[in-house]
Amino acid sequence: MTRKIVIALDGMGGDMAPDMVVRGAGIARERHPDITFRLFGPATRLAELVKRVRWLSDCCEIVPAEDVVTNDDTPKQALRKRRTSSMGMALDAVADGQADCIVSAGNTGALLASATVMLRTLPGIRRPALSSLLPTVRGETVMLDLGANMQCDANNLAEFAVMGSVFARTVLGLDQPTVGLLNVGSEEGKGNETLRDAAAMLKAEGSPVQFHGFVEGNDIGAGAVDVVVTDGFTGNVALKAMEGTAKLYTGFVRDAFKTSTLAKLGYVLASGAWTKLRKRVDPRRYNGAVFLGVNGVCVKSHGGTDALGFAYAIGVAVDLVKYNLNDKVVGDLKKLREIVAAEVAEPVVAVAGGTGTP
Amino acid sequence: MTRKIVIALDGMGGDMAPDMVVRGAGIARERHPDITFRLFGPATRLAELVKRVRWLSDCCEIVPAEDVVTNDDTPKQALRKRRTSSMGMALDAVADGQADCIVSAGNTGALLASATVMLRTLPGIRRPALSSLLPTVRGETVMLDLGANMQCDANNLAEFAVMGSVFARTVLGLDQPTVGLLNVGSEEGKGNETLRDAAAMLKAEGSPVQFHGFVEGNDIGAGAVDVVVTDGFTGNVALKAMEGTAKLYTGFVRDAFKTSTLAKLGYVLASGAWTKLRKRVDPRRYNGAVFLGVNGVCVKSHGGTDALGFAYAIGVAVDLVKYNLNDKVVGDLKKLREIVAAEVAEPVVAVAGGTGTP
Numbered sequence: 267m268t269r270k271i272v273i274a275l276d277g278m279g280g281d282m283a284p285d286m287v288v289r290g291a292g293i294a295r296e297r298h299p300d301i302t303f304r305l306f307g308p309a310t311r312l313a314e315l316v317k318r319v320r321w322l323s324d325c326c327e328i329v330p331a332e333d334v335v336t337n338d339d340t341p342k343q344a345l346r347k348r349r350t351s352s353m354g355m356a357l358d359a360v361a362d363g364q365a366d367c368i369v370s371a372g373n374t375g376a377l378l379a380s381a382t383v384m385l386r387t388l389p390g391i392r393r394p395a396l397s398s399l400l401p402t403v404r405g406e407t408v409m410l411d412l413g414a415n416m417q418c419d420a421n422n423l424a425e426f427a428v429m430g431s432v433f434a435r436t437v438l439g440l441d442q443p444t445v446g447l448l449n450v451g452s453e454e455g456k457g458n459e460t461l462r463d464a465a466a467m468l469k470a471e472g473s474p475v476q477f478h479g480f481v482e483g484n485d486i487g488a489g490a491v492d493v494v495v496t497d498g499f500t501g502n503v504a505l506k507a508m509e510g511t512a513k514l515y516t517g518f519v520r521d522a523f524k525t526s527t528l529a530k531l532g533y534v535l536a537s538g539a540w541t542k543l544r545k546r547v548d549p550r551r552y553n554g555a556v557f558l559g560v561n562g563v564c565v566k567s568h569g570g571t572d573a574l575g576f577a578y579a580i581g582v583a584v585d586l587v588k589y590n591l592n593d594k595v596v597g598d599l600k601k602l603r604e605i606v607a608a609e610v611a612e613p614v615v616a617v618a619g620g621t622g623t624p
Numbered sequence: 625m626t627r628k629i630v631i632a633l634d635g636m637g638g639d640m641a642p643d644m645v646v647r648g649a650g651i652a653r654e655r656h657p658d659i660t661f662r663l664f665g666p667a668t669r670l671a672e673l674v675k676r677v678r679w680l681s682d683c684c685e686i687v688p689a690e691d692v693v694t695n696d697d698t699p700k701q702a703l704r705k706r707r708t709s710s711m712g713m714a715l716d717a718v719a720d721g722q723a724d725c726i727v728s729a730g731n732t733g734a735l736l737a738s739a740t741v742m743l744r745t746l747p748g749i750r751r752p753a754l755s756s757l758l759p760t761v762r763g764e765t766v767m768l769d770l771g772a773n774m775q776c777d778a779n780n781l782a783e784f785a786v787m788g789s790v791f792a793r794t795v796l797g798l799d800q801p802t803v804g805l806l807n808v809g810s811e812e813g814k815g816n817e818t819l820r821d822a823a824a825m826l827k828a829e830g831s832p833v834q835f836h837g838f839v840e841g842n843d844i845g846a847g848a849v850d851v852v853v854t855d856g857f858t859g860n861v862a863l864k865a866m867e868g869t870a871k872l873y874t875g876f877v878r879d880a881f882k883t884s885t886l887a888k889l890g891y892v893l894a895s896g897a898w899t900k901l902r903k904r905v906d907p908r909r910y911n912g913a914v915f916l917g918v919n920g921v922c923v924k925s926h927g928g929t930d931a932l933g934f935a936y937a938i939g940v941a942v943d944l945v946k947y948n949l950n951d952k953v954v955g956d957l958k959k960l961r962e963i964v965a966a967e968v969a970e971p972v973v974a975v976a977g978g979t980g981t982p
Binding site: 401402403413416417448449450457458482483484485486487488496498499500502503504505506507508509510511512513514515516517518519521522523525526528529531532533534535536537538539540542543546547 | 759760761771774775806807808815816840841842843844845846854856857858860861862863864865866867868869870871872873874875876877879880881883884886887889890891892893894895896897898900901904905
């Protein structure tokens with residue numbers, strides 16, 4: 267361990283902030299002794315909370331920030347508070363090099379817009395993207411964009427593929443993560459021109475990405491690829507649709523076990539199994555969406571999370587800082603650019619067009 | 625019961641056709657004594673199969689069709705076989721008025737394209753849409769488009785809302801089904817211009833649709849609205865993503881109960897609960913996507929379904945024919961057109977624009 271990782275925390279972001287933030291920091295610190303915090307928010311109130319958490323006694327500097335970005339604030343309103351709000355000041359600490367990363371459970375739109383403006387994007391990245399790990403049959407899959415960009419062109423999608431691929435190498439420890447473009451079918455002609463153009467870039471010779479091809483919605487849960495790439499509209503809808511289904515099925519299972527005395531008895535006997543199941547699908551384990559492509563590590567925690575979930579989000583930030591994610595992204599992007607530039611100079615045969623199949 | 629409903633069956637559509645089609649027809653006929661079939665496909669082979677199913681002895685006319693639309697056929701190739709294939713000839717029977725509806729488990733793209741050309745669209749409908757019922761916490765929800773139209777404008781979405789609303793009244797027996805537009809947030813400024821324009825049309829005074837507003841992916845499983853409207857790309861991805869999650873969770877539950885002897889015992893005791901659960905989430909119960917907007921009733925069964933699932937798809941077709949779905953769609957669309965025309969004549973205040981929030 268060379269030096270401590272400094273984490274800027276938005277003390278007032280999240281439905282249960284600031285209490286949840288402080289306790290989450292305590293849990294994370296217990297797991298990662300090599301981290302320290304710069305905690306932004308109302309000083310007196312935060313000091314009170316920090317005092318109660320043993321793990322934070324010697325590693326949490328409170329930086330007074332009197333303003334708060336609320337959930338109703340537009341990105342513009344949030345940006346106006348950048349010098350005074352807990353979110354803005356925490357981002358500023360990363361921009362200034364006073365912290366290695368920021369973790370916030372605050373207003374998503376405000377955080378993404380502020381991070382883009384204040385941290386700027388990495389060289390070669392036109393649009394940062396929101397990314398997260400999702401549970402699958404085979405383990406875990408990286409998915410992006412989950413809602414930062416409503417419309418994306420082929421270049422954006424290709425950049426997402428590079429960023430997602432590096433992210434998977436970093437957090438999943440994979441050598442050659444496979445990348446799929448989310449579409450309505452796996453055949454080459456499916457979808458729209460944007461998707462077909464992005465596919466052509468990604469499968470070009472020398473591409474830094476192990477491109478699998480098009481994948482469909484059900485391939486996400488099946489773990490067909492390590493990285494699923496899509497635009498922010500589709501990604502956000504699909505992610506939430508999957509969350510809704512998970513909730514629905516949990517309810518169905520619970521209902522089924524209430525229907526008879528035998529079933530209730532079975533439920534009690536299987537309580538160990540339930541605990542394991544609950545742990546496995548615990549959404550807190552997947553908390554911590556990474557805003558990839560900004561020049562700095564920015565992790566967005568779910569707004570409704572508790573301390574344990576927030577600690578997981580901090581853990582994601584720690585991983586990314588340790589593995590120098592952004593340097594690797596910049597390197598791989600350069601490779602992709604060179605290939606695309608070479609292809610423009612010497613055009614290859616166009617990708618097979620649409621077959622007209624919807 | 626005035627007269628029998630005549631159902632045209634694509635005898636060769638589906639992975640397990642024609643056996644599955646014939647046995648599915650038998651199950652459907654047992655449930656609906658007021659239906660008869662015109663079964664298209666290889667005559668000798670079909671006659672062999674029909675002979676084995678008691679319920680079909682007096683209600684199944686075999687119409688020889690020697691050609692087959694395969695899963696590899698493009699819509700164009702399928703259309704070329706319209707006079708000779710089981711799918712094309714079954715559609716033709718509906719177009720000619722020799723059958724009230726068609727049920728096919730064949731190639732989706734081919735069926736949608738052929739149905740659009742051969743049946744044509746209803747007056748006022750620019751684009752037909754694929755629609756289905758999905759299970760929710762509150763019961764069932766209609767969702768469309770599930771993959772017929774990759775790109776949709778505001779008019780298309782508004783038409784889908786009208787069709788989905790009539791569909792929900794018909795198959796769910798609701799007086800005033802609520803309709804939501806799928807988006808990345810429920811606030812007015814969210815999403816893109818297409819969605820905001822469609823919302824403006826649907827919430828106009830006198831709209832034939834009970835418009836709830838924007839809904840998010842998780843609202844589908846929560847049953848927040850009776851009808852979820854989206855473009856075919858997003859709908860297809862979301863639907864399949866939800867299917868993938870359902871599969872994932874089923875696997876998680878199964879795994880959890882294998883972990884200890886007590887859990888296994890609990891599993892056995894709760895076997896009644898499992899049976900109930902399996903029934904409730906049985907995808908066959910939700911088989912039968914309706915191609916709304918064509919001038920005729922066209923139901924697409926899942927290609928991999930078995931006889932029971934195919935029987936459910938036939939049941940959907942029977943319901944739609946009985947309730948004159950298409951007449952109601954035409955009536956409600958006329959209402960929407962009048963409102964939109966009136967609004968163009970006297971423009972209302974524009975809908976609140978985007979806030980810039982992703």
